[in-house]
Amino acid sequence: MFNLLHEECGVFGIFSKNSSDLPSLTYYALFALQHRGQESAGIAINDDGVFRYVKGEGLVSEVFTREKLNSLGNGNIAVGHVRYATTGGKMLQNIQPLLVNHHNGRMALCHNGNLSNSFELRRMLEESGSLFHTTTDTEVISYIIVQQRLVTGSIESAVSAAMEIIEGAYSLVISSPQKLIAARDPHGFRPLCYGVTDDGSVVFASESCALDAVGAKLVRDLKPGEIAIVDCDGIHFDDSHCKLCPKRFCVFEYIYFARPDSVIDGASVSVCRQRAGRFLAKEHPVDADIVIGVPDSGLEAAIGYSHESGIPYAIGFTKNKYIARTFISPGQDSREQGVGIKLNPIREVVKDKRVVLIDDSIVRGTTCRHIANLLWQAGAKEIHMRVSAPPFIAPCYYGTDIDSADVLIANKMKTEEIAGEIGVTSLGYLSIENVKHLAGEDTGFCTACFGGEYPTSIPDETAKDRFETKISEK
Numbered sequence: 384m385f386n387l388l389h390e391e392c393g394v395f396g397i398f399s400k401n402s403s404d405l406p407s408l409t410y411y412a413l414f415a416l417q418h419r420g421q422e423s424a425g426i427a428i429n430d431d432g433v434f435r436y437v438k439g440e441g442l443v444s445e446v447f448t449r450e451k452l453n454s455l456g457n458g459n460i461a462v463g464h465v466r467y468a469t470t471g472g473k474m475l476q477n478i479q480p481l482l483v484n485h486h487n488g489r490m491a492l493c494h495n496g497n498l499s500n501s502f503e504l505r506r507m508l509e510e511s512g513s514l515f516h517t518t519t520d521t522e523v524i525s526y527i528i529v530q531q532r533l534v535t536g537s538i539e540s541a542v543s544a545a546m547e548i549i550e551g552a553y554s555l556v557i558s559s560p561q562k563l564i565a566a567r568d569p570h571g572f573r574p575l576c577y578g579v580t581d582d583g584s585v586v587f588a589s590e591s592c593a594l595d596a597v598g599a600k601l602v603r604d605l606k607p608g609e610i611a612i613v614d615c616d617g618i619h620f621d622d623s624h625c626k627l628c629p630k631r632f633c634v635f636e637y638i639y640f641a642r643p644d645s646v647i648d649g650a651s652v653s654v655c656r657q658r659a660g661r662f663l664a665k666e667h668p669v670d671a672d673i674v675i676g677v678p679d680s681g682l683e684a685a686i687g688y689s690h691e692s693g694i695p696y697a698i699g700f701t702k703n704k705y706i707a708r709t710f711i712s713p714g715q716d717s718r719e720q721g722v723g724i725k726l727n728p729i730r731e732v733v734k735d736k737r738v739v740l741i742d743d744s745i746v747r748g749t750t751c752r753h754i755a756n757l758l759w760q761a762g763a764k765e766i767h768m769r770v771s772a773p774p775f776i777a778p779c780y781y782g783t784d785i786d787s788a789d790v791l792i793a794n795k796m797k798t799e800e801i802a803g804e805i806g807v808t809s810l811g812y813l814s815i816e817n818v819k820h821l822a823g824e825d826t827g828f829c830t831a832c833f834g835g836e837y838p839t840s841i842p843d844e845t846a847k848d849r850f851e852t853k854i855s856e857k
Contacts, residue, residue, distance in 0.1 A: 389469065389577070390520075391419065391495065391496075391640060391782045391784070392419055392420045392464060392465060392466045392479070392493075392494070392589075393413065393416030393417075393418075393419035393420055393464065393466075393495065393588075393589045393590070393593070394411040394416075394463070394464055394493040394494070394528065394554060394555070394575070394587070394589050395411075395413060395416065395461075395462065395464070395493070395556065395586075395587065395588045395589070396460070396461065396463075396493070396556030396557075396558065396560075396563050396565060396586070396587040396588075396598070396613075397409065397461050397462075397563070397584055397585070397587075397591055398459065398460050398563040398584060398585045398613040399459050399460075399580075399582070399583075399585045400459065400583060400615065400627060401579075401582050401583070401584070402457055402458065402459055402583070403584060404457065404759070405428055405455075405457055405458060405459075405460075405461035406422070406426060406428060406447075406452040406453075406455040406457070406461065406660065407452060408461070408597045409461045409596055410443065410447050410452060410463075411461040411592040412424070412428070412588060412594075412596050412597050413443045413463045413593075414443050414444070414463075414466050414596065415592045415593040415595070415642075416465050416588065416589055416590060416592070416593050416832075416856065417442065417443055417465060418474045418640075418642055418794070419465055419467075419495075419589060419590075419640065419715040420465040420466040420467035421465070421467060421674050421755060421788070421842055422440065422441075422466050422467040422478075422619065423438065423439065423440045423441065423465070423466045423477075423478040424439070424441070424442070424443045424446045424447070424448070424463070424464065424465045424466070424478075425437065425439070425454060425464050425466075425478050425479050425480050426438070426439025426452075426460050426461060426462070426463045426464075426480070427461065427463075427482060427558065428455045428456060428457065428458045428460070428461050429458045429459070429460035429491065429558045429560065429821035430456060430457065430458030430459070431458065431560070432488055432561070433458075433460070434482060434489045434516070434558075435454070435455050435456055435458075435630075436455070436480060436482060436491070436493060437451045437452070437454065437455060437462075437476045438479070438480070439475075440475070440478070440554065442673060443465065443722070446637070450575075453752070455544070455844075459545075460563050461558075462480050462491050462492075462493050462556050462557070462558050462563075463480070463493065463536035464478075464479035464480055464493040464494075466478065467477060467757060468762050470595050471583070471605075474512060474517065474829065476516050476517045477517045479492070479494065479518050479519075479521060480492060480493045481493075481519075481521050481522060481525055483525045483529060484533070485529045485592060486546060487523055487532060487538075487559075487560075488559070488560045489560065490525065490528070490538070490557060490558065490559055490578055491531070491557070491558040492521060492524065492525050492528075492550075492555065492556075492557045492558075493503065493521075493555065493556045493557075493781065494519075494520075494521040494524060494554070494555055495552075495553070495554045495555075495575075495589055495738065495782070496552030496553040496579075496781060496782045497551055497552050497780060497781050497782040497839075498520040498523060498524070498549055498550060498551040498553065499550050499552075499780045499781065499839045499840060499841060499842055500549065500550040500551065500839075500840065500842070500843075501548070501549075501551070501552035501842070502842055502843055503843050504520075504523050504527065504549065505523050506518075506662055507621060508523065508526050508527075508533040508658055510666070511595045512743070514683070519837070523549070524545065524549060524553065524555070525596055527545040527548055527549060528541050528542055528545045528557075531544035531545050531548075531638040531802060532636075536578040538557070538559040538562055539562070539564060539610060539621065539738045541580065542566055542610055543559065543610060543621055543623065543624065545562075546566065546568070546569070546608070546624050547559075548849070549568075550839045550840065551567055551568065551572070551610045551839055552572035552573050552633070552782050553566070553567075553568045553571070553572075554566070554567050554573040554574065554575035554589060554780035555739070556569070556587050557772070560815075561614055561615075562612055562613060562614045563587070563612075563613040563614075564611070564612055564613075564615075564661070565587040565605060565611040566576065566605075566609070566610045566611070567605040567606070567607055567608065568607065568608070569607050569608035569624050569625070569627050569628040570607055570629070570630065570631040570633050570749045570829070570838050570839070571606070571607025571608070571630050571631065571648075571839075572631060572632065572633050572781045572782070572829060573589070573636070573781075573782065574589055574590060574604065574632075574636055574641070574647045574648070574809050575588075575589060575604065575605045576588060576594065576601060576602075576603065576605065576647070576686040577602055577603070577604075577605065577611060577857075578590075578599035578600050578601045578602050578637060579595040579599060579600055579620075580597065580598055580599045580600075581598065584599070585611060585613045585618050586599040587611070587697045589605040590641055590647065590648045590732025591645045591647070591809070592642045592643040592645045594646050595644070601646065601855065602757075604647065604648050604649070606622065606625050607625060607628070607630050607632075608622070608623075608624030608625040608626070608627060608628070608814065609621070609622050609624070609807060610622075610624070623813070627668055627776075628838070629827055629838070630826060630827030631778055631827055631828065631829040631838040632647075632648060632826070632827060632829065633781060633783065633816055633828070634772075634781050634809035634819070634821060634828040634829065634830060634831075634846070635744075635772070636652075637643075637650070637652055637656065637659075637678070637746060637822065638655075638743050638744065638771055638772050638818075638821070639653040639680045639743045639744060639772075640709040641753070642679075643656065643679075643682075643683055644790065645683045648822065648826070649802055649822075650821075650822035650823065653683050655821040655822055656680070656683035656684045656687065656771065656821075657683045657684065657686055657687035657690070658687060658819070658820075659684045659771035659772075659805065659813055659821055659823055660683065660684035660685060660686060660688035660689070660690075660691065660741060660769075661687040661688065661689075661690065661691040661769035661815040662687075662782075662813055662814075662820075663684065663688050663741070663769045663770075663771060663813055664688045664691035665691060666811060666813065666814060666817065667769055667809075667811030668692060669737075669739060669767045669809065670737065671694050671695070671736075671737040671738060671739045671765070671767055672695070672731070672736040672737045673694065673695055673696065673697040673699070673733070673736050673737075673738055674688050674689040674694050674696050674697070674738075674739040674741065675696075675697050675699030675700065675732070675738060675739070675740060675741070676740075676741045676742070677700065677740065677741065677742040677743070678700055678702040678726065679702070681741045681742045681771070682741040683745050684741045684743070684769075684771040685739075687743040688739060688741055688769060688855075691748075691791060694737075697732050698729065698732065699728060699732050699733050699738065699740075699758070699809050700727065700728055700729065700757075701726070701727050701728045701759040702726055702727075703725050703727075704728075707842070709719050712740060714730075719846055721841045726754065727757070727759045728758055728761040729761075729762075729796065730761045730762060733758055733761045733762060733763045734761060734762030734763070735762055735763075735764050736763060736764055737739055737763075737764050737767070738758060738763045738764075738765065738766050738767065739767045739768075739769060740754070740755070740758065740766055740768045740769070740807070741760065741765065741768075741769050741770075741771065741773060742754070742768065742769075742770055742771070743769060743770070743771050744770060744771075744772045744775065745775070745792060745793065745801065745812075746784070746785065746791060747772070747790050747791070747792055747807070748792035748804055749803065749804050750804055751768065751805045751807075751840075752763055752804070752805040754779045755768070755770050755805055755806045755807050756806060758807070765807045766806075766807045766808050767808050767810075768802070768805070768807040768810045768811070769810075769811050769812075770808070770810070770811070770812045770813060771813050772812065772818060772833070772834040773812050773814060773815045773818055773830070773834075774793030774798070774806070774812050774815055774833065775791050775793055775794075775832050775833065775835070776791060776793050776794045776832070776833065776834050776835060777791075777794075777831060777832050777839070778832070779831065779832045780831075780837070780839075780841055780842055781829065781831075783832060785832050787855060792804065797798050798811075798812065799809055813829055815833050815835065816832070818830065818833070823832065829857055
């Protein structure tokens with residue numbers, strides 16, 4: 384059965400007056416964002432209203448050969464996307480950018496996040512005659528924008544009007560025939576920044592590491608609710624949706640999703656993760672011989688724990704860098720199979736040692752159990768696991784890979800029981816209070832998956848059931 388896809392992805396867009404080699408620049412940017420999705424990738428080039436695109440399943444390096452990049456030609460606008468889907472079957476139609484034909488020409492749209500009212504909107508659109516070709520809420524966004532353009536006239540006003548209708552998490556980059564539009568939802572769930580290159584090109588990306596990859600200087604992050612419009616006259620901003628909602632940035636971006644060399648909303652991801660480790664050392668101290676982190680997103684937190692506790696930091700695992708991230712592997716079987724070939728403990732480091740093991744999260748518990756078993760087999764004397772996130776006890780409707788409370792081990796067991804289930808000597812989680820301060824002061828985070836309040840209405844389960852039944856019958 385297909386579900387409407389929950390997505391945590393990477394988006395990129397560039398507007399260049401000088402017709403730089405946009406296919407290559409977009410390729411480099413998507414390569415930098417590869418950690419945000421390894422399932423598929425796509426690039427669309429806009430040459431004065433003529434759109435060419437290449438997209439396919441696989442890694443960026445697999446989808447874009449030199450011949451395919453050359454086939455894109457050149458233009459003055461490009462948008463790109465890397466994707467993984469946390470639920471649902473693989474469908475070629477779901478690969479972004481999504482290209483839409485409408486009465487004013489074409490539009491290429493890239494989306495990171497997940498709408499919380501997509502089922503209701505999809506039902507409304509279908510009842511009014513819209514035909515859907517994908518199972519993503521990105522297509523819902525595109526239809527809403529096209530509808531609003533009939534009323535408002537311009538692409539930027541259509542995007543603004545659409546933001547009055549759609550709810551949830553969305554960072555968007557959109558190419559119309561003449562303009563590049565970027566927009567961030569009013570809660571600011573997902574990151575989106577912009578920068579400029581030496582030749583004056585304007586660049587948008589999910590993370591600043593993609594700007595670095597194309598030689599662009601980070602200017603700032605888009606504010607929650609802000610729309611940026613780039614055309615031949617320069618860059619313009621619409622802040623009419625700003626400050627309508629409290630900021631609720633997904634704290635898991637700092638904990639896991641983002642690359643450590645990125646800066647998001649003014650905060651270094653690496654520093655945030657080290658701060659999480661320091662908090663853990665204060666909250667859950669233990670007598671131990673070494674601190675090790677689970678690569679990659681547990682490493683900075685392990686360094687922070689070591690600095691705060693005084694326990695030596697050591698490299699306890701070697702990682703096969705050619706294996707995709709197990710957390711964002713779409714199926715549980717592939718997660719479990721991937722752990723054994725992804726990580727291998729360094730026996731000489733952990734043997735006969737009391738180990739503090741730092742990881743970014745425990746969702747289902749299966750991966751952590753495999754990792755603990757690897758350390759026991761390597762001769763560890765004790766394993767004290769510390770987690771740089773609070774326990775996951777509720778589903779996420781905004782793009783993180785937590786679609787049901789039924790799969791969450793912390794929703795079924797107490798901390799001591801989880802420690803026994805995953806096979807560690809002790810277990811400690813970061814508190815919700817401290818997770819709110821990973822970037823320093825509490826600037827507004829979404830902690831719904833840790834038991835906090837949902838910032839928006841949650842999906843209509845009746846509409847969801849009808850949608851899944853319809854898809855399964857096709």
